[in-house]
Amino acid sequence: MDMPTYDIAISGAGPAGSALALALARKSPRPERIALIGRRFAASRGPAAEKAGMAIDPRTLALNHGSRILLEQLAAWPAASADIRTVHVSQAGRLGRSLIRYDELGVPRLGSVVGYDDLLYSLHAALLDSGVSLIEATPTQTLAAGQVEFDLGSSRLRSALAVQSDGIRPQGIERRYRQSAVLATVRALRPRQAWAFERFTRNGPLAILPHPHGDDLYGVVWCCPPAEAERIRSLDDTDFARALYAMFGSRLGHFQPLGERHVFPLSMHAGPSLINARCVAVGNAAQTLHPVAGQGLNLGLRDVAQLAQALSPWLARPESDPAGLLAQFARQRRPDRWLTAGITDFLPRVFATGNPLVEHAGGLALLALDILPPLRDPLARHLLQGLRT
Template sequence: MDNPEFDIAITGAGPVGSALALLLARHAPDPGRIALIGKHFQDDTEAGGLPVPDNSPDPRSLAMNHGSRMLLEQLNAWPNKAASIETVHVSQRGRLGRTLIRHDEMGVPRLGSVVAYPDLVAVLHEALAASGVTLIEAPYVRTLAARQAHLNAAGRDIVSALAVQADGHQPDGLQREYNQHAVLATVRASQPMARWAYERFTDQGPLALLPHPQGGDLYGVVWCCAPDHAEALRRLDDAAFSAALTATFGDRLGALSSLGLRHIFPLSLHAGPLLVNACTIAIGNAAQTLHPVAGQGLNLGLRDAVQLSQALAPWLCRPRQDPRPVLEDFARRRRHDRWLTAGVTDFLPRVFSTRNLLVEHASGASLLALDLLPALRKPLARHLLQGLRT
């Protein structure tokens, strides 16, 4: 049997994989025996695959809930620029009913924050450089064997006692295609509402406007709609796109003016098994990819990382022991939070886009009930804030 070079090898150096490496480094007797394998460590400007022109607001905005921000602050990995969300306004286009979720009602300083993707990755990698974790830059990784975590990272053979997949996804598990694409854009509002975020449901999918970390009058747009409509929106000039967005969103923020590039990507649900084999576990995007409604994907992945680091802390002191019982227990403990979050983010975009008048009116009535009855609203808001704790 090969002698492991590392105790744990993590593939995927995005926010979830990087946060896990930082968490494990705090528990490990020798952080150097934790390997983080990723595509970019030196130049993080291209880490998300979407280059952004100079002086243009970055459209890759991430909504981080209160629990995620607390975690990253504890890891000294919170970006300098962030836009706070204190109120979330939820509505349905063309139907009555809306609800407001406020931070003071939940007893927190803010419901969440919005950061730019490259800023978050850069500060995580800066913290990793000082953590003692071994950083391995490789454009691709292949699994060669399952008896140990035997990997090939761009030609380099790596043997680890345990592997964590934090990037890509598995072919097995639940999959659903939404027949929706998301349009990412940045806009300027003529009448901005400080620290307000908006989720507006349309018959083609949800439309979110999030306060942008690069300016008080800027908003990050995530517009989910049919693929052909998304492509048409991407090709519009700024004036035509601004007019279409204002017509769909309404005049709550005044006139909306498009800035910079727009990008589109397809939306789907994938939720596979956490336990890949006896010595490999999947977390984050490798375990589940969710619809972006309510911005729960990254927050769920960070909860994966926290609980996995807690589960592996005792094992790191005895890495020669069989890791499978630890990994099986972790997978069991994560089941309820994963499936509840996936269920909520799967249900919302589908029920609001049925184009069935009865269902649409019932959905509007549900929003009104949430607004009038805190006993209904608070459990949902609490889950979106911090997930289901076990």
């Protein structure tokens, strides 16, 4: 039997890989020659099966304005979302805070919060109507004779190009933050509609985000040393609510915890976008970031948008050599990737030094950002949409 051959095979059907498959399908005259390889496809089982037979991922995702536009263009925006129109940035125990408001930047919202499972379901539902070939497998790949071959276990396939989007940590720059993130959902006694909060503490940043499934619900991302994270996770609901209130303050009133709490270790990994002449990496396969400012998936979706644009002429002539287009893609992505990685690496470390002089300087910086738009707006716009070329 002949080995199936595709123009592009994408390894990894998470949010970045799925969005890339949809974006490429819109530019390809033969979307069936795009293969998306993943362990499972949520929409093929239906939402009832998802809830009954599979654990719901605890994560919520903060998607910025640019990411929302992309997903809406791909007809993959989830039904449930919570707008962010104001971001409040502060530092525990020190003066100084900054507000970033949507109307100052001329956009309808700064971003939106969605559930990870909700986003994945909407992406996979859109894929069912896209013409893309969906293959359930966990592949390994090799480069052979100008093409990429994938071993799917019981079968093999071949493609002219390959994209890694499987979440395997890239090889290159690595930083261990000695922090873990405690993820939780809480109900607030005094909710503030469309407000998100980023609070820097000596142990790490604390984010409280509006939740897509209730106006008085918030997603909590509490970063702290691993032993402290495990202690916080194991607190009973009353003690957890008290600890969160003590760290965050009274802006939202008292909290009522809901559901389980989860802990994830934090680290930064960054590697090349261009793996070889026939393979590129996007999303978490290219870079994994600290969750401060919620930039990880937003950066990955910018990878997706730029790669789909770069490959648009090649999709019309897949027999041509794509090396130049892939190299150009890697060059164009470099400034945005390294600037975003630099910001998300710097912020959680500088505010957690425990040095009073640094903390006071951080408070002054937040105050300066608040009262001087020429300082605040470039940072806000980068977080809103990144560097685009």
